[in-house]
Amino acid sequence: MVEVFTPTASRQLSQMFLAIVFFHGSEYLLAVAFHGRPNVTLASLLISKHYLFAMIFSLLEYVVEVLLLPELKEHWWISYLGLALVIIGEIVRKLAIITAGIAFTHLIRTHRDERHELVTHGIYRYMRHPGYSGFFIWSVGTQIMLCNPFSTIGFAIVVWRFFYQRIPYEEFFLRGFFGARYDEYAKRVSSGVPFVS
Numbered sequence: 251m252v253e254v255f256t257p258t259a260s261r262q263l264s265q266m267f268l269a270i271v272f273f274h275g276s277e278y279l280l281a282v283a284f285h286g287r288p289n290v291t292l293a294s295l296l297i298s299k300h301y302l303f304a305m306i307f308s309l310l311e312y313v314v315e316v317l318l319l320p321e322l323k324e325h326w327w328i329s330y331l332g333l334a335l336v337i338i339g340e341i342v343r344k345l346a347i348i349t350a351g352i353a354f355t356h357l358i359r360t361h362r363d364e365r366h367e368l369v370t371h372g373i374y375r376y377m378r379h380p381g382y383s384g385f386f387i388w389s390v391g392t393q394i395m396l397c398n399p400f401s402t403i404g405f406a407i408v409v410w411r412f413f414y415q416r417i418p419y420e421e422f423f424l425r426g427f428f429g430a431r432y433d434e435y436a437k438r439v440s441s442g443v444p445f446v447s
């Protein structure tokens with residue numbers, strides 16, 4: 251019988267499980283901390299149908315490759331590079347959430363809340379969308395960590411495309427809320443997502 255749970259597979263799958271639980275659990279807890287329990291729904295766990303589909307696809311790819319091409323998973327330096335990206339992405343995203351505080355809502359605001367201020371300090375001094383940049387790094391990192399070539403490319407394309415469309419939409423409202431201050435900020439600071447100006 252072919253052994254699926256080699257020591258490498260056990261390590262990679264455990265890291266993936268911990269990465270997912272920590273990412274979504276901390277998203278939820280931070281949302282509760284900043285917005286209060288009654289204003290936070292399970293949507294704050296950020297688990298959509300598309301996301302579930304992508305994660306299931308990546309686990310299927312992993313299992314098929316462990317069975318047919320187990321040596322592919324033994325590139326330990328690729329796997330550890332992925333783990334490093336998971337940790338970096340997590341830190342960048344959580345710094346964004348903590349820095350923006352109540353300004354960081356999982357749903358894009360289309361009407362200005364009176365307490366909503368423009369955030370340009372901390373990590374927002376270096377990029378305009380650290381939350382998205384962090385998620386991009388984290389999600390692609392999970393697939394590099396699993397040594398999943400197809401899902402690495404797939405995640406990079408799908409997540410990038412999502413932010414490529416979302417950022418102009420979000421910034422349309424931010425320019426409406428903060429006017430010239432946001433224009434000046436956007437001229438000075440890049441988005442933080444590759445090839446999104």
Ligand SMILES: C[S@@+](CC[C@H](N)C(=O)[O-])C[C@H]1O[C@@H](n2cnc3c(N)ncnc32)[C@H](O)[C@@H]1O
Nearest residue numbers: 346353355356358359367368369379380381382
């Ligand atoms: C999911 S958060 C993402 C924030 C940011 N795009 C990021 O990646 O860190 C979306 C909300 O953040 C708000 N937002 C984004 N950038 C902001 C900024 N620099 N200052 C204040 N609010 C901001 C938007 O109005 C939106 O409702």
